Amino acid sequence: MNKQTIRDVDLKGKRVLVRVDFNVPIENGVITDDTRITAAIPTLEAILKQQPKDVVLMSHLGRPKEGVPEDQYSLKPVAAELGKLMKRTVEFEADPLSEAAVAKANALPAGTILVLENTRFFKGETKNDPDLAQKFAKYGDVFVNDAFGSAHRAHSSTEGVAKYLPAVAGLLMEKEINFLANAVDNPTRPLVAILGGAKVSDKIKVIESLLSKADKVLIGGGMANTFFKAQGISMGSSLVEDTAVETAKDLLAKSKGKLVLPVDGVIADDFKNEANTKTISVSEGVPDGWRMLDIGPKTVEEFRKILADAKTVVWNGPMGVFELDNFAKGTNAVAGVLADLTGKGVTTIIGGGDSAAAVQQAGLGDKITHISTGGGASLELLEGQALPGVVALKDK
Ligand code: AMP
Numbered sequence: 001m002n003k004q005t006i007r008d009v010d011l012k013g014k015r016v017l018v019r020v021d022f023n024v025p026i027e028n029g030v031i032t033d034d035t036r037i038t039a040a041i042p043t044l045e046a047i048l049k050q051q052p053k054d055v056v057l058m059s060h061l062g063r064p065k066e067g068v069p070e071d072q073y074s075l076k077p078v079a080a081e082l083g084k085l086m087k088r089t090v091e092f093e094a095d096p097l098s099e100a101a102v103a104k105a106n107a108l109p110a111g112t113i114l115v116l117e118n119t120r121f122f123k124g125e126t127k128n129d130p131d132l133a134q135k136f137a138k139y140g141d142v143f144v145n146d147a148f149g150s151a152h153r154a155h156s157s158t159e160g161v162a163k164y165l166p167a168v169a170g171l172l173m174e175k176e177i178n179f180l181a182n183a184v185d186n187p188t189r190p191l192v193a194i195l196g197g198a199k200v201s202d203k204i205k206v207i208e209s210l211l212s213k214a215d216k217v218l219i220g221g222g223m224a225n226t227f228f229k230a231q232g233i234s235m236g237s238s239l240v241e242d243t244a245v246e247t248a249k250d251l252l253a254k255s256k257g258k259l260v261l262p263v264d265g266v267i268a269d270d271f272k273n274e275a276n277t278k279t280i281s282v283s284e285g286v287p288d289g290w291r292m293l294d295i296g297p298k299t300v301e302e303f304r305k306i307l308a309d310a311k312t313v314v315w316n317g318p319m320g321v322f323e324l325d326n327f328a329k330g331t332n333a334v335a336g337v338l339a340d341l342t343g344k345g346v347t348t349i350i351g352g353g354d355s356a357a358a359v360q361q362a363g364l365g366d367k368i369t370h371i372s373t374g375g376g377a378s379l380e381l382l383e384g385q386a387l388p389g390v391v392a393l394k395d396k
Contacts, residue, residue, distance in 0.1 A: 001169065001174050001177045001178055001181070001396075002396050003168070003169050003174075003390060003393040003395060003396060004169065004393065004394040004395070004396055005168055005169045005170070005171065005173075005174050006043065006046055006047055006168055006171065007046075008168060008394075009142060009166065009168055010050070011047055011050035011052045011142060012050055012051050012052065013052065014140075014141040014142050015054055015056065015105075015139065015142075016047050016052045016053075016054070016055050016056070016140055016141070016142050017056050017058070017136065017137070017139045017140025017143050017144070017161070018043070018047070018055060018056065018057050018058070018143075018144040018145075018146055018170065019057075019058055019059065019143070019144070019146065019147045019157050019158055019389075020036075020040045020043075020057050020058070020059045020146050020147055020170075021036050021039075021040070021146070021147035021148060021149035021150050021373060021374070022036060022040070022059035022075060022078045022082075022115075023036065023059065023060055023061050023062065023149060023150070024036050024037060024061070024078060026062075026072070026077065026078075033360075034081060034085065035360075035373065037078065037081055037082055037085060038085060039373050040146055040170070040172060041085060041086060042171050043146045043170035043171040043172055044057075044113065045086075046171060047144065048111060051110070051111070052110075052111070053110055053141075054105065054108050054110065054111065054112045054113070054114060055112070055114070056105060056114045056115075056116060057082075057114070057115045058115075058119050058136060058139075058157050059078075059118070059119065059147065059150075059157075060118055060119045060120045060125070061073050061074075061075055061118045062118075063120070064120050064121060066120055066122075066123060066124075066125060066126055067121070067122060067123035067124075069118070069121040073118050073120070073121070074094075074117065074118060075092070075115055075116075075118050076094070076117075078115065079091070079092040079115035080092075082115065083113075086113070088113060089113075090113045090114075090115060091108065091112060091113065091114040091115070092114070093105065093114055093115070094117050095117070096116040096117055096135075096136075096139070097122060097135050102138045102139065105139055116136075116139070119156070119157040122135075122156075125155050126155050127156075128154045128156050128160045129156050129160070130156075130160060132156040132157075132160070133156040133157070133161045133163065133164060134164055136156060136157055136160075137161050137164035137165050140165050141165070141166075142165060142166050142167075143161050143162055143164075143165040143167040144167075144168055144169070144170045145158060145162065145168075145169055145170065145390070145392075145393060146169070146171070146172045146173050147173070147389065148172055148173050148176040148177070148372070148374045148378075149352070149373050149374030149375075149376075149377055150377070150389060151173065151387040151389035151390050152374075152376050152377040152380040152385075152387050152388070152389070153388070153389065154388035154389070158388070158389040158392075159388045159389050159391075159392045162389075162393060163392070166394060167392060167393045167394055168393055168394055169393050175370070176372055176373065176377075176378070177381070177390065179369070179370040179372070180351070180372060180378050180382065181381055183312055183314050183347065183349050184209070184210070184214075184314070184382055184384070185213070187312040187347075188311040188312050189311055189312070190215040190216070190310050190311060191213065191214045191215050191310070191312045191313075191314070192214060192215060192216045192217075192218065192309075192310040192312070192313050192314075193214040193216070193217045193218070193314045193315075193316075193382075194218045194303070194313065194316070194334060195207060195217060195219055195315075195316055195317050196219070196220040196221030196223065196224075196318050196319045196320075196355070197221045197222065197223055197316070197318060197353075197354065198221065198223065198239060199222065199241055200227070200241055200244040200247065200248055201241055201244045201247075203223065203316075203317070204244070204247055204251075205383040205385075206316070206379055206383045207219075207251055207259075208251070208254075209382060209383045210314075210382065211251070211254065211255055211258055213384075214314075215258070215310075216260055216310075217255070217258055217259050217260065218260045218303050218306065218307075219260065219261050219262070220262055220295045220299070220303075220317075220318075220319035220320070220334070221317050221318055221319050221320060222239040222292075222321075223241075224262050224265075224292075224295075225238045225239055225240045226240050226244050226248045227251075227252060227259075227261055228282060228292075229242075229248070230246075230249040230252060233283070234285040234286060235285070235286050235291075235292065236267070236285075236286035236287050236290045236291055237286075237288070237289055237290060238267075238286055238290075238291040260302070260303075260306060261282070262295045262296065262299040263281065263282055263283075263296070263298050263302055264279060264280060264281050264282060264296030264299050265279070265282060265286075265292040265293075265294060265295055265296050265299070266278070266279050266292070266293055266294040266296055266320070266326075266329070266330070267280055267286050267287075267290045267291060267292050267293065268290065268291055268293050268326075268327070271291065271293070271321075273324040273325055273326050273327075275326075277326060279297070280296075293320050293321045293327040294319065294320030294321065294326075294329060294330040294331075295319045295320060295330035296330070297333075299330070300330060300333040300334065300337070303334060303337065304337050307338075307341060308341075310341065311346055311347065312346065312347045313338060313341060313346060313347070313348045313349065314350075314382065315334070315348070315350050315355050316351035316353070316355055316375075316378065316379060317353070317354060317355055318354045318355055318358050319331040319334055322354065328358070328361075331358045332362045335355075335359045335362045335364050336364065338350075338364075338367075338368060339364040339367035339368065342367050342368055342369055343367065346369075347369045347370075348369045348370075349370045349371075349372070350368055350370070350371045351372050351375065351378035351382060352371070352372040352373060352375035352378045352379075353375030353378075354375075356372065356375070359371065
């Protein structure tokens, strides 16, 4: 990465303002997955080692109507969880834009961690309002951006604040960028990409970018259906994006054999776990009233063979409707293949979102080289786009 990090700056005695990604799932006040909190801790510990005056954290949480505080999106329980995980006192500030709050923060004892309330409770955050960015900037002498999951958004707390303070990357940001950018720009080859999920239209840019950079691109999930339709195969009631069929045709024509589609699939007579199912060859087509909800076992074997030669693998998007057990087999099998490859020295990278959830669900999280904390941000990196939250940081 060509940006400065916390290792390149002297933080001793400084007030360090850190943008983290604490956008964690909360159900009835209970945090159901603390991955993003634990992922920020190495950065926070490394900052504390430099003996700063204090460490002030900001993050968004969920999608409240901007400028309208709602209890269910408060970061208060997240601050408490961080305190438990770090075994430290963590303070919380509910009203960070008030002058009194800044004065209070400045009077905190050295080494204190303070979490500010959800940045989206304040008008202007998602519009990158400079006034709001300046108000956030009052909390720091240095700004550290460690929120990879929010780096693709130019918001006041990510890109905006970097204009008013010396701004560097945190260790999580550095790790994410190094893994994902290296994987596509400087990979140990062969590089094989696996793409799944619902829609081709969401991922056209990433498919195009990977077709130019990867050695093979394996397609699964609902998006494969649109490619099948483009080949004239009937898809019954399967999810097909009619508006993307022409694009799928173009991509197939451009792909020069790099793009690999499933050869078989699991079809169901209803969109539910208890539906009747059959495994069919794709060439047979899907009968009326049935829908393709997972890749089949022959496809898993085909993918396994191709992946056996890979030295780097990047995966984004599930191979089927993995939320329903009966259609999670393809996704779980691919997760298993990646876990085996990691054991053989292959670099395996999962680009966040649903595929990350699927790997964790299969209990294979610790057998993958790198699981990204940012779905949207990792897709944009794989597309070859610059992330505004990173562009704003100081160059090395
Ligand atoms: P995405 O957000 O584009 O990565 O899509 C993830 C979603 O795609 C998940 O909710 C899956 O259930 C869904 N999905 C994957 N395969 C299929 C399929 N064959 N038919 C319908 N939905 C699918």
